[in-house]
Amino acid sequence: MGTAKKGHSHSTQTGGAAKAPATGGTRLTGAEILWATLEGEGVDVVFGYPGGAILPAYDALRKFPIRHVLVRHEQGASHMADGYARASGKVGVAIATSGPGATNLVTGIATAMLDSVPMVCITGQVSSKVLGTDAFQEVDITGITLPLTKHNYLVTRAEEVAPVLRQAFMVARSGRPGPVLVDITKDAQQGSAEFNFVAAEPKPHRPHPMLKTESAATVQAAELIRSAKKPVILAGHGIIQSAAYAQVRTLAERMKIPVASTLLGLGAFPASHPLSLGMMGMHGEAWVNHAIQQSDLLIACGMRFDDRVTGSLATYAPNAKKIHMEVDPAEINKNVKADVALIGDLKEVLEALLPHLAPRADNGESAWLREIEASKGEVAVRDIKNLPDSGHLYAAHVMHDLWRATDGKAIVVTDVGQHQMWEAQYYKHDEPRTLITSGGLGTMGFALPAAIGAKIACPEKEVWVVAGDGGFQMTAAELSTAAQEDLDLKIAVVNNGYLGMVRQWQEFFYEKNYEASPLRSPDFVKLAEAHGIRGVAVHKRSEVLPAVAEARSHKGPFVINFQVEKEDSVYPMIPAGSALHEMIRRPNNPLVETAQDK
Amino acid sequence: MLHTFVALVEDKPGVLTRVASLFRRLNINIVSLTVGHSERLGVSRMTIVCDASPTAGHRIAASLYKLENVLQVDDIGQLSHVARELALIKVAATPQTRSQVFELAEVFRARIVDLAPESLMIEITGVESKIEGLIQVLNENGDRILEISRTGRMVMRRGQHTSKVLEAMRVPGMETAEDLKAEESAEAPSDELMAEETGLRE
Ligand SMILES: Cc1ncc(C[n+]2csc(CCOP(=O)(O)OP(=O)(O)O)c2C)c(N)n1
Ligand SMILES: [Mg+2]
Numbered sequence: 001m002g003t004a005k006k007g008h009s010h011s012t013q014t015g016g017a018a019k020a021p022a023t024g025g026t027r028l029t030g031a032e033i034l035w036a037t038l039e040g041e042g043v044d045v046v047f048g049y050p051g052g053a054i055l056p057a058y059d060a061l062r063k064f065p066i067r068h069v070l071v072r073h074e075q076g077a078s079h080m081a082d083g084y085a086r087a088s089g090k091v092g093v094a095i096a097t098s099g100p101g102a103t104n105l106v107t108g109i110a111t112a113m114l115d116s117v118p119m120v121c122i123t124g125q126v127s128s129k130v131l132g133t134d135a136f137q138e139v140d141i142t143g144i145t146l147p148l149t150k151h152n153y154l155v156t157r158a159e160e161v162a163p164v165l166r167q168a169f170m171v172a173r174s175g176r177p178g179p180v181l182v183d184i185t186k187d188a189q190q191g192s193a194e195f196n197f198v199a200a201e202p203k204p205h206r207p208h209p210m211l212k213t214e215s216a217a218t219v220q221a222a223e224l225i226r227s228a229k230k231p232v233i234l235a236g237h238g239i240i241q242s243a244a245y246a247q248v249r250t251l252a253e254r255m256k257i258p259v260a261s262t263l264l265g266l267g268a269f270p271a272s273h274p275l276s277l278g279m280m281g282m283h284g285e286a287w288v289n290h291a292i293q294q295s296d297l298l299i300a301c302g303m304r305f306d307d308r309v310t311g312s313l314a315t316y317a318p319n320a321k322k323i324h325m326e327v328d329p330a331e332i333n334k335n336v337k338a339d340v341a342l343i344g345d346l347k348e349v350l351e352a353l354l355p356h357l358a359p360r361a362d363n364g365e366s367a368w369l370r371e372i373e374a375s376k377g378e379v380a381v382r383d384i385k386n387l388p389d390s391g392h393l394y395a396a397h398v399m400h401d402l403w404r405a406t407d408g409k410a411i412v413v414t415d416v417g418q419h420q421m422w423e424a425q426y427y428k429h430d431e432p433r434t435l436i437t438s439g440g441l442g443t444m445g446f447a448l449p450a451a452i453g454a455k456i457a458c459p460e461k462e463v464w465v466v467a468g469d470g471g472f473q474m475t476a477a478e479l480s481t482a483a484q485e486d487l488d489l490k491i492a493v494v495n496n497g498y499l500g501m502v503r504q505w506q507e508f509f510y511e512k513n514y515e516a517s518p519l520r521s522p523d524f525v526k527l528a529e530a531h532g533i534r535g536v537a538v539h540k541r542s543e544v545l546p547a548v549a550e551a552r553s554h555k556g557p558f559v560i561n562f563q564v565e566k567e568d569s570v571y572p573m574i575p576a577g578s579a580l581h582e583m584i585r586r587p588n589n590p591l592v593e594t595a596q597d598k
Numbered sequence: 599m600l601h602t603f604v605a606l607v608e609d610k611p612g613v614l615t616r617v618a619s620l621f622r623r624l625n626i627n628i629v630s631l632t633v634g635h636s637e638r639l640g641v642s643r644m645t646i647v648c649d650a651s652p653t654a655g656h657r658i659a660a661s662l663y664k665l666e667n668v669l670q671v672d673d674i675g676q677l678s679h680v681a682r683e684l685a686l687i688k689v690a691a692t693p694q695t696r697s698q699v700f701e702l703a704e705v706f707r708a709r710i711v712d713l714a715p716e717s718l719m720i721e722i723t724g725v726e727s728k729i730e731g732l733i734q735v736l737n738e739n740g741d742r743i744l745e746i747s748r749t750g751r752m753v754m755r756r757g758q759h760t761s762k763v764l765e766a767m768r769v770p771g772m773e774t775a776e777d778l779k780a781e782e783s784a785e786a787p788s789d790e791l792m793a794e795e796t797g798l799r800e
Contacts, residue, residue: 142612143615146612146615146616146619147619147623150664150666151665151666154612171666206669208660208663208664209663209670209671210659210660210663328660328664329656329660329663330657330660330661330663330664332656332660333653333656333657334657
């Protein structure tokens, strides 16, 4: 310490530069350039945690109109930036110090990578002079995150800060979005350089050279769609990324094609739409997977045939031709062989396709819709949400009531486990970006911090956390962040006393050997109160709606501990690697009253 | 099946790691990887040979393109090309036994580039099979091989090659499929050169 030039010495210039980042040529420190560049990129909030190697940046922060949210663990920072990005469509920004600060970001970076979320993570790094010497809190974070980021950068000079950061934003946003990490050495923050936001503009991003759809393929796809008897649209996250809502809807309505959604695709097509089937895959309703298995044409829109949606590939939709519309050429033929690949931004791809499709005149398709409708009937009767109140509280009840109480309009941020699947099954999302969940990585601990990010991105929206007792405890420290920021955030803990999804697998596949899945938790109401947050506990179904109503009318954070049935399972379930039709149905559980029992 | 890719990449620290890391992630074994300067300043050229399923070529190329530092990828496949590898082979040989090795080297159009009292060094250039042929013959002859250093395969497509097209267009990585097709049809195979690398084996 002490050798470095202090950021303060430039404070006079900074004011002007910060207010007008687009005008050129002011001499600033690297730290100031960092914030000025973020400001120029339209960033008004970052999620972070300070430490030695990033202190020069923190020192300069007060000169810039950027809100800093102090997290309680850097994993929280990356999840918050992620939740912010998913809720708003903008690039989320997380910031941390070197070494442990940087490694703590990693889980959140991987989470964003697997779900293609645009994010920029900034880490401090030891001085360039001591790089590679195992200096205090030195860690090779660009090495560590190399396979977890779209790209990453090590910046060792103040001159590089602006151009590299600008490029990082461009990379994060472009094509298939994803996280980018910028590691900035302490001396790069302390050094000074000319700052010119405009001059730092990166070259236009090289589009992926294989991003090209032959017009012949478009015609061929249209031909397949016209002649299909049993088509199904598979709606994925790409619809949201590309904002291709209207185009997908037009395709479905014009050709009368039912729409099945991936977990991350929920909300991209309105759940209440008559053509919406619901979620496909491992915990999709029977009729959804049935429709896919019976289909003669799958039209995949911005989804990647993840193993959780296909089950066994050998038996997946055996009679269906596949049209794969995808922005990432590396996804084509990765898991499922495409008969026609339409590569490009989904909205553009669909806009090129739709003119080739005239509305169907024949009634062939309604036979298909009738067939699907018929297959729905038999299973819907036994649906737990239709059951009368028997005194038992099921998570499905909670989700169903939450959906009713919020009119299906809240942003729900879920954690990972059974409650996540119940939410996906029973909370009907009509709007895009209203379900935020970790799909690809399945990161427990995601919900609370991601919800904080979402609430900050959309302060006018009602935001609910839905977390399990296990996952909630992984990042529960962020309650403190929610309290400090006084966020109007509602938190539902679905407390079943178990790592429920693990218990379910043990029940089905490991002879009920409940090893390490029973879980003791603190009293979540008291935990909330310790944070100065109001909390209530709910044990009976009749208490669900009043508790939700109280939470909604309360200003500020609110925790509800839903004490639900301990050994309930998510049905139906397709065991990993099995065929979609080999599902486990809800058994006649004596605990569960069925409609017929009455 | 062996796949060969030629990749033009930015000449920056860490780029090799990014490329290698991609193959590791895809769980694909790299058989050989050569890197050196290309005809353009700041651009390195890699020839990557890897062992992967016959259908993996598309995904590998598409994934390589997702790396920010990769400018151009060419999946050589069956396209007409020249492949070469260079090997240095040190063989135990005394002044009495040298002449035998000299003869062999000549048949393979290899050169002797170093002589020591107890060993000699052979430099050989050619397709892999030619190099392997020489090694095999040396072994069969009972010559003791002390060291082998091989560069791995380097590949260049015949006729107008990809990076020239790039240069002409002055936009890295923007080459279109049509350009490639046009090039392919314009290629003329050169049998004369093919004959040269035939050596003893065939
Ligand atoms: C960080 C992390 N560790 C482990 C897992 C494996 N896992 C998936 S679901 C689950 C149980 C989650 O329990 P809980 O949060 O109580 O939710 P529930 O399933 O009971 O609703 C576990 C341990 C995971 N997804 N993420
Ligand atoms: Mg639980």
